[in-house]
Amino acid sequence: MTDLARRETSAVELMDDPACDLTRLERTYAQFAVVNRLVSGWRRLYIATLRPVLAASPRPTLLDVGFGGGDVARCLDRWARRDGLDLAVTAIDPDPRAAAFVDRRPSGDVTFRRASSADLVAEGRRYDVVVSNHLLHHLDPVALQALLADSERLAGRLALHSDLSRSRLAHRAYGVVTRPLARSSFLHDDGLLSIRRSYRPAELADVRPGWSARALGPFRLLLRHDAQQDGRSAG
Template sequence: MAEEIMDDPGQSEADFSAALDGLETLNRITFAHVPLTRFLDRLVAEQGLSSLSLLDVGAGGGDALRAVARWGAKRGVAVDLWGLDRSPWAERHARTRGTPGGWITCDLFDLPPDRRFDVVCCGLFAHHLPDDLLVRFLRWLPRHTIRRWLILDLHRHWIPWAAVWAGTRLMRMHPMVIHDGPVSINRGFTRADWTRLVAEAGVEAETGWVLPFRWAVSGPGA
């Protein structure tokens, strides 16, 4: 299976940052953060929360954290936000875009076991992991989650592949985004994939399809 250029540590910071800007544009025009904020709406309503801590794994440029900050301000929910990304350039990019909260630069599996958050989420990160690491990540999530965790990732299907292939070219996006966008779709998931991976991990999880062509996989903290 083809690899994404963004995963190559040999890329320059300028190219990495330009690609993050392109991905943030795609997230914005596809309303990619709506499933996350709806998930948080349900959580605070069910558990009567007025505050929560949240860790975004593979936070990239921080656009999901900024969306949650806006959601918290609108809902009157105090949010303690954290981003985690192993790229040494991610935090600098996120800060220049006004991302609030704390930041952790490390491999996710190096996070100390006592670091736990009410919510742990990730968007468009899981498809970067090979199956063995994704199963390990599924086991990692409950251990670092107090209330609920959420994975949002791509549905592997020809319709989003064609839309991303054409859209990134029509919008004259960065070459890395033009290459990585369709590759990401091909590295995405079907329901059968998630059923198999969750069973192999042995974790409690619910899987549902959400717009636009995404999977939402969520479960409780340990």
């Protein structure tokens, strides 16, 4: 039986191997769009949390860190435009394979860049909102602290990092649903490992001053930083 009492920190996801099969990797990127629509909950987060913040600015800006297949950034841009918001979305990922994948697909009004959050901090960039999806579980403690510190510098109003939350039920259900995809992409194997690597809200409760962690249903968590409550303002 898989031990989920503690995070899996030694194994590396197949898609993180620079020498992995590129065809399977790109199928995985493409399948992210379906998985995120079903389980990520960004539509609800947009309506309840992001839209009120973005609507308070005449030309709001949003940064998506670690865009992967690019679908979350595109969805946020599309929803905002339907609501009449003149939102400028920038999405970054340091992986050249992710950058190549999105370059071959319509980007809409999203600006995709091959870059890290540290790169944007060094450039002096600022955004009203900073978000990420399924990024936290990839990070060791040092990299996690670096991301949160960068988010504080980049986000003028709000930072939201949404991720999986480790549970036996999530691991079992995901394994059953995605088993037919095990040979065609990395979605099955890497998704199971992602769940094993993911945090539980209590494990992030005191991760860094000014940040709060809460459950989003039984299988997800949200790490949040309100910049204005921390004495910051949009700039």
